[in-house]
Amino acid sequence: MEKRLVVALDIKDGEKAIRMARDLSPEVFAMKINWPLVLYSKPEIISEIASFSRVICDFKVADIPNTNRLIVERVRDLGAYAVIVHSVFGHDSLSAAVEAAGDTRVIAVVSMSHPGAREFIGPLGDRLLDLALSSGTYGIIAPGNDPETLSALKSRSGSLKIFTPGIGAQGGDPAEAVRAGSDYLIVGRAIYDSPDPLGEARRINDRISKATLPQ
């Protein structure tokens, strides 16, 4: 069975990131990296990790259409499997990313779960999801530690793949997230801070497998 675990390498250490990608690759669907890792190492870390595992560039791309295009073209050429792009900057910014991505997938942010997300983007959630649906994106980010919001997004998201952070250290339970509609579960600290990251990844995969068995 294909793995559904995405490990968020929210770390600065490029050597550790490559080591974890190599060691964890049999247990993961993809590794997710973000800007701090690039800023503390180099852009080519995307390709280096991609030699072991799919790479999701969680770059929260958030600019005008032309800049979004240039960012996405570059991460595509560096071998990223997917790139995470904000939808809140409108149809043209999101479409520019999708058009530039080619075979690289675009995963749209349509909700976030830190407290400040409630101020502006939270109330826009339904419209942001509509935009993701109409823009040719591959998937969306939905909260793995908020089953109610996750279920609501799932019910309206058609064939979009659902990637859920917030699992593990941030309170989300893998089995519960799967039942609420998560396709891919993003786990960070619980794995990369573990004394036994591979063992922890296996334990989470076991929990995902059990939750997806026919009842």
Next chain:
Amino acid sequence: MEKRLVVALDIKDGEKAIRMARDLSPEVFAMKINWPLVLYSKPEIISEIASFSRVICDFKVADIPNTNRLIVERVRDLGAYAVIVHSVFGHDSLSAAVEAAGDTRVIAVVSMSHPGAREFIGPLGDRLLDLALSSGTYGIIAPGNDPETLSALKSRSGSLKIFTPGIGAQGGDPAEAVRAGSDYLIVGRAIYDSPDPLGEARRINDRISKATLPQ
């Protein structure tokens, strides 16, 4: 008189970026760079450009508080003068950037002028400006090619410095932008695509100077 021209190095070529920073430094307040330049060269390009000129990292920082903090700490340590951060992700994400920035300034995005900006963030403009005002940011981005919006933002922005893109190739007139309230004028293509970038920078500075003379 201190220069008020910011050159947007919206290019991919690191060598050209450094050459332009060196050659244009007497005529500019700062050079503005964005993610594509980093992705096509290396993070340390920030420090290299900073050896010639102030550097504004137009990274449209757009993540949860902790990731914003890590991005801003790194650009601060690489010697950036300022970093551009989105306000639409709420008080905690913006404040995390301001707290991490130290002596590096945070410039908040409170409006954008591509068509898709009208869909979601446009209507939030007043509230985004209020957040920038209450979060200890140094300045805001305001459209240099829309004097009406620029004046409206200026009238409510207190002591925030106003940085205005959209000058030159995108239609904004330097003198008009200054009169509408711009403190720093951001010019990209009109300079970096010019056969004579230094001459073009001087011409724009002349226009700014004339617009700021006592009438």
